[in-house]
Amino acid sequence: MSKIQEALTELRRAPGVKGGALVTADGLMVAQSLDPRFHDEAVAGLTSFLLSTTCKSLADGGMGTCERFVLHATHGRAVFAAVEESFLVVLLDQFADFDGCKAEIDVAVQQLRRSSRLQ
Amino acid sequence: MHLIQRMKIWKELKRLERRAQQEPSPSTFVDLGQVYINLDDAAKAMRVAQDGLALFPDSVELLKLRDFANRSKLKTDVADLAAKLQKTPSAKGYRELAGLQLDLGDAAAAHATCDAWSVRFPGDAGPWLVLAQSRLSNFYRDLSAREGEEAVRCLQRVLSVDAANARGHRLFGELAYRIGAIEAARKHLQAIPVDPAEPEVQAMLRQLSVVQELGDDITALLREAEEHGALPNAPAIPRGGQGREEGMGRIRDALAHIAELAGVRKATYIKGSRALVKGAIRDGKDSFLRVVRVVAKAAHRFARRIDIGNFNKGVIDGPFGHICICSYGEVVAAVQCDQGAATTEILAELQELVAGSLYMAGVES
Numbered sequence: 129m130s131k132i133q134e135a136l137t138e139l140r141r142a143p144g145v146k147g148g149a150l151v152t153a154d155g156l157m158v159a160q161s162l163d164p165r166f167h168d169e170a171v172a173g174l175t176s177f178l179l180s181t182t183c184k185s186l187a188d189g190g191m192g193t194c195e196r197f198v199l200h201a202t203h204g205r206a207v208f209a210a211v212e213e214s215f216l217v218v219l220l221d222q223f224a225d226f227d228g229c230k231a232e233i234d235v236a237v238q239q240l241r242r243s244s245r246l247q
Numbered sequence: 248m249h250l251i252q253r254m255k256i257w258k259e260l261k262r263l264e265r266r267a268q269q270e271p272s273p274s275t276f277v278d279l280g281q282v283y284i285n286l287d288d289a290a291k292a293m294r295v296a297q298d299g300l301a302l303f304p305d306s307v308e309l310l311k312l313r314d315f316a317n318r319s320k321l322k323t324d325v326a327d328l329a330a331k332l333q334k335t336p337s338a339k340g341y342r343e344l345a346g347l348q349l350d351l352g353d354a355a356a357a358h359a360t361c362d363a364w365s366v367r368f369p370g371d372a373g374p375w376l377v378l379a380q381s382r383l384s385n386f387y388r389d390l391s392a393r394e395g396e397e398a399v400r401c402l403q404r405v406l407s408v409d410a411a412n413a414r415g416h417r418l419f420g421e422l423a424y425r426i427g428a429i430e431a432a433r434k435h436l437q438a439i440p441v442d443p444a445e446p447e448v449q450a451m452l453r454q455l456s457v458v459q460e461l462g463d464d465i466t467a468l469l470r471e472a473e474e475h476g477a478l479p480n481a482p483a484i485p486r487g488g489q490g491r492e493e494g495m496g497r498i499r500d501a502l503a504h505i506a507e508l509a510g511v512r513k514a515t516y517i518k519g520s521r522a523l524v525k526g527a528i529r530d531g532k533d534s535f536l537r538v539v540r541v542v543a544k545a546a547h548r549f550a551r552r553i554d555i556g557n558f559n560k561g562v563i564d565g566p567f568g569h570i571c572i573c574s575y576g577e578v579v580a581a582v583q584c585d586q587g588a589a590t591t592e593i594l595a596e597l598q599e600l601v602a603g604s605l606y607m608a609g610v611e612s
Binding site: 174188191192193198201222 | 389
């Protein structure tokens with residue numbers, strides 16, 4: 129198993145985490161460990177849409193780029209963190225202890241950054 | 248309770264009552280109210296909170312005391328009424344109990360009460376009407392198709408039990424009108440006897456000839472409303488005049504308060520194409536406003552497509568600091584703040600602002 133996959137599998141074990149994936153900015157799935165209810169292609173495509181839209185609007189306004197985006201919805205949450213040229217996507221249920229998961233997400237981001245640089 | 252203990256509490260109460268009269272301040276009223284709450288006397292705690300608020304209307308502690316006392320009183324009333332219904336069930340009692348539970352925000356308990364009510368009184372349309380109203384408020388708040396479909400199912404039950412139920416036809420007609428099912432809306436609104444006290448029904452009937460028919464598949468129209476995050480037709484009677492001005496004034500005040508929080512640079516409240524702004528925003532072309540609109544729309548689409556419900560809050564981090572966004576339906580409130588600002592508190596304030604503005608809109612309608 130690659131280091132990237134290992135990091136995602138480890139992250140998935142955190143309470144409330146329903147899946148993790150590493151997606152490139154143009155919507156390609158690098159690796160994933162997602163709950164079967166989420167389709168990996170949909171996650172990759174929608175993540176690319178959301179983050180490219182967000183980053184473009186920020187860049188157009190001269191505000192820089194998006195490093196992290198935490199999205200809360202009625203039945204779940206999603207966290208997106210920039211990892212080099214890609215994004216880590218973490219899907220959580222609405223009852224997840226977000227503060228508890230934060231540390232695990234940060235660890236995964238660090239591991240993914242290291243692995244991305246090595247590849 | 249032991250007699251000596253009672254005497255001690257009584258003495259303490261007398262002392263606090265005297266203090267509240269001689270040296271009135273929010274804290275003396277709160278201390279007195281707290282003792283009544285500890286004694287499970289919510290009615291007296293409420294009286295103390297109201298007396299205090301008459302003197303200190305802006306006191307946050309007293310407002311909290313009043314809310315707490317009100318909730319305690321409601322909880323006591325719910326327990327009393329539930330016990331009474333166990334012995335002597337009545338449709339009126341069930342209606343009252345479900346209403347109190349909804350006031351307390353306990354939708355699950357209200358639904359259970361309605362279930363018991365419908366089993367005991369199968370010929371009564373009341374439980375289905377209460378359920379429909381509860382589902383409809385959720386639908387209008389979140390634009391969740393699931394809630395809308397449940398509301399329709401409950402309204403159909405109301406009309407199957409009592410085909411002439413004016414309230415059922417009114418709610419069904421209004422829902423159909425708002426989502427664009429014009430023929431269905433006409434059918435239900437025309438079934439209501441003309442009542443001069445309900446000018447909105449007549450206004451809706453007039454509007455039906457102007458607005459566009461979007462189809463007769465209610466389920467599809469509800470899903471479309473969820474997809475677009477907005478209802479195609481606005482309420483028939485526009486919310487205007489003094490009430491609207493007052494409402495905008497409150498929103499402006501709340502936004503000014505948010506803009507003054509530590510670390511906040513820009514704040515906005517957006518409804519449709521209009522935006523109220525506070526802080527370092529020069530004009531409507533500010534890039535922050537564009538980012539907020541674009542991101543809120545994209546986040547709505549992401550959340551719905553990935554099936555995690557409706558987007559309601561978000562925080563974007565970057566070299567610009569944080570952008571916090573709170574969104575319900577067509578209303579979006581957002582701030583741009585410095586690195587290290589308390590985003591959780593800011594989000595809570597934004598949520599309060601949006602919920603308050605939606606509540607005001609509901610009251611006006």
